[in-house]
Amino acid sequence: MHSGNEPDLIAGVATHTLEILEERSDTEVVIVPIGGGSGAAGACIVAKAVNPAIEVIGVQSAAAPAAYRSWRERRMVEDTTATFAEGLATRTAFELPSGSCGTTSTTSCWSPTTRFDPPNGC
Numbered sequence: 088m089h090s091g092n093e094p095d096l097i098a099g100v101a102t103h104t105l106e107i108l109e110e111r112s113d114t115e116v117v118i119v120p121i122g123g124g125s126g127a128a129g130a131c132i133v134a135k136a137v138n139p140a141i142e143v144i145g146v147q148s149a150a151a152p153a154a155y156r157s158w159r160e161r162r163m164v165e166d167t168t169a170t171f172a173e174g175l176a177t178r179t180a181f182e183l184p185s186g187s188c189g190t191t192s193t194t195s196c197w198s199p200t201t202r203f204d205p206p207n208g209c
Contacts, residue, residue: 101129123181154180
């Protein structure tokens with residue numbers, strides 16, 4: 088099992104969103120990078136638990152589009168990665184975070200060229 092599919096990892100990276108919301112309770116939008124999806128899933132879970140009205144926007148590098156393509160094709164896909172951006176340079180999205188994002192929020196995600204609205208959020 089890949090570490091990106093571990094619930095404990097998602098819970099751990101979710102603390103960054105919790106810290107933001109504890110410091111700034113008036114937060115309306117959280118923007119997170121999407122690589123394999125663990126950080127974005129954690130952000131979605133925490134933000135929606137604290138305040139369901141918070142919008143979580145995920146941003147993915149055009150040079151590593153696996154998560155976007157996985158959403159688009161509604162299956163996990165592998166793609167190339169041509170970025171050196173730490174955390175974004177992934178060839179695959181992770182299944183557990185993708186499911187977590189899809190069921191816990193009602194927000195939009197962005198690709199570098201197109202806005203897309205996942206059926207169950209992101």
